[in-house]
Amino acid sequence: TVENTRVGQQTDFDKLILDVETDGTIPADEAASLAAKILNEHLNLFVDLSEEMGNTEIMVEKDDDGKEKVLEMTIEE
Numbered sequence: 001t002v003e004n005t006r007v008g009q010q011t012d013f014d015k016l017i018l019d020v021e022t023d024g025t026i027p028a029d030e031a032a033s034l035a036a037k038i039l040n041e042h043l044n045l046f047v048d049l050s051e052e053m054g055n056t057e058i059m060v061e062k063d064d065d066g067k068e069k070v071l072e073m074t075i076e077e
Contacts, residue, residue, distance in 0.1 A: 007070055 005015035020028040 008073060 001017040001019075003015045003017065004011070005013050007013050018032060020032050022028055022031050026034075
């Protein structure tokens with residue numbers, strides 16, 4: 001499920017909620033991690049279809065300061 005959420009005063013964020021059910025042989029966090037790894041490997045097959053795309057760097061905006069600010073907020077904020 002994807003829900004709207006807020007961080008501090010910003011309200012334009014999304015929150016992803018995963019319901020993970022297992023048979024108890026592995027914990028839910030390990031099952032989710034393994035599923036993400038398998039999905040990543042499958043999607044990489046599509047990236048490898050084109051040599052040009054395999055060498056393309058993806059711009060990712062890293063927001064270390066934002067995380068620090070959130071951790072420093074009071075509950076009221």
